[in-house]
Amino acid sequence: MNFPENFLHYVWQFRSFDFTALQTIDGEELKIISPGLLNKNAGPDFCHAKIQIADTVWAGNVEIHLKSSDWLKHNHQFDSAYENVVLHVVYEHDAVIKRIDGSVLPVLELKNRIANSLIQKYENLFLSLIDFPCVAQIQTVDQLIIDSFLSRTLVERFEQKSHAVNETLNELNGNWDETFYRFMARNFGFKVNALPFELFAKAVSQHIYAKNKNNPLQIEALVFGAAGFLNDHFEDEYPRKLKEEFKFLQKKYNIKPIAVSMWKFMRMRPQNFPTVRLAQFAALIVKANHLFSKVMDVKDVAQLRALFENLPVNDYWKTHYHFKKESASVNTQIGKASVDNVLLNTVALFLFAYGKHTNTQFYINRAIKLLESLPAEQNAVIDKFTGAGVEVKNAFASQGILQLKKQYCDEKKCLSCGIGIKILKQTN
Structure with a gap:
């Protein structure tokens, strides 16, 4: 036994x-x-x-x-x-x-x-030491059954993620704009620099940017100053102006910059350097302050993408990846894959979380429609499932797979999984 x-x-x-x-x-x-x-x-x-x-x-x-x-x-x-x-x-x-x-x-x-065959099937399949137990059998399961269970795991994933949104929302006394701003900042860190981006966002709240929304240089000074990048001596005019502006703004708003040592540059493409991301983030604030309300109003995916395109990034960053060192021509705009990442991990999440919080199905449906419109993520987990014969059409399916892998495959909860149950039933 x-x-x-x-x-x-x-x-x-x-x-x-x-x-x-x-x-x-x-x-x-x-x-x-x-x-x-x-x-x-x-x-x-x-x-x-x-x-x-x-x-x-x-x-x-x-x-x-x-x-x-x-x-x-x-x-x-x-x-x-x-x-x-x-x-x-x-x-x-x-x-x-x-x-x-x-x-x-x-x-x-x-x-x-x-039946001994059922017990043997269970032992071979669900007591496997591999992290994807049904890798050899999942191709025998109808794609409709897989898609149906992925719909469940996708909702589970976004409900779990919504808990973090609600915690921050409570901390900020129900301020959705500020909550969205913090999650958006963390998303701009793209895992490697997510934590310093989150801490930097806490150092300067949105209402401070709003007070200076007509002055892009001051917005940029607030961003780079709070991020800890303006403590050096600079020769170039642009960073010198930023430092001068921030010295005044720091005293005015009692801003405590984070330690510059928190930012990571190693083993990273220059396009993803935190300095470039901060420049893009500052440009996003200049272009669309109080972005949450705009996101909630825009229903078309192309228009949502447009919010993150053609950002008014300062020309200085066209020839620099960081301060003090000039580089060849730099693309200062956020790439399509990065925009899709933001739409998936922040915009869709907040549409879902807001719909759940307000009990408004309209926003939940918009979140699901957005996920269905975005391409599937590409990573090692998704590759395992596609390699096993699972069709992953869009981000809705890939997010469902990530939840399936983490909460069911890794935990060996195959008997709670609709796919695992179907495989077991095929023995009878």
């Missing part, structure tokens, strides 16, 4: 055992009218079950264990929540179990009723 208890949950829920001429351990005829509903909370494993023992129909709960004696190990004999158990389903019967009132609990033993 090399399987966990939840394997028996699967076997019972989907009746994946020989249920002809069923009898209890005591030899009474047993019929399963309804196996009940799987209970994911505390208490018996299945509730609202209906079974017939001899001539009596019983409605109540079903408890499942590998061995009958597990009832005693789990101290159910002292728990009144288990008084309404009408059937004890076990793989192996090894002890007589009585309820609190002294009545003997009816038992169904499954030991000789589960």
Whole structure:
């Protein structure tokens, strides 16, 4: 017996055992009218079950264990929540179990009723040490079934991500604009510099930018100053002006810059240097202050992309990747892949989170439509699934796969996965 208890949950829920001429351990005829509903909370494993023992129909709960004696190990004999158990389903019967009132609990033993081929399939598939257990079998599952489960995992992923949005929203007293600004800043860090971008955004709030929205140089000074890049001595006129402006603004708004040492440049393409990203971020603020309200109003994907295109980046960055060193011609605009990344990880997330928070399906639908309009991400996880024969059409599917991999494959929760269950059913 090399399987966990939840394997028996699967076997019972989907009746994946020989249920002809069923009898209890005591030899009474047993019929399963309804196996009940799987209970994911505390208490018996299945509730609202209906079974017939001899001539009596019983409605109540079903408890499942590998061995009958597990009832005693789990101290159910002292728990009144288990008084309404009408059937004890076990793989192996090894002890007589009585309820609190002294009545003997009816038992169904499954030991000789589960096909060896099903057990072997489970052990080979779901006890695998590889991180993608059904890599060899997933191509046998209909794409419609896969897509259906990916819809569920996509929603799970965005609901989990929305928790972080709500935490920041509460911290900022319900200010969606400021919350969006902080998440947008973190997104501009693109993992490597996400943390310093987030801390820099906390150092200068949006309302400070709003007070200086008609002066791009001051916006840029606020950005680079708060990011800690204006402490050096500069020869070029542009950074000298930024430093001078920030000295005044820092005192006016009591700004505490983050440590410049937090920013990472190593093993990074110059186009992704944090200085270039900060210049683009400053230009985005100049172009569209209070971006959240604009994002909520724009429904067309092309128009959403346009918000992040043709940014008025200072000409200085056309010949520099960072201060003090001149470079060949630099593309100062955000690339299409980076724009799509922002639309996926910030814009779609906030449409979804706002829809959930306000109970407005319209915004949730817009988030889903946006994900369906964006190309699928390209990374090692997605490559594993596409290599196994899974069709990944768009970002909706790729986000669903990332959740599937993290919450189901990595955790070996194949018996909670619609794809894993379908593969197991194919053995019968």
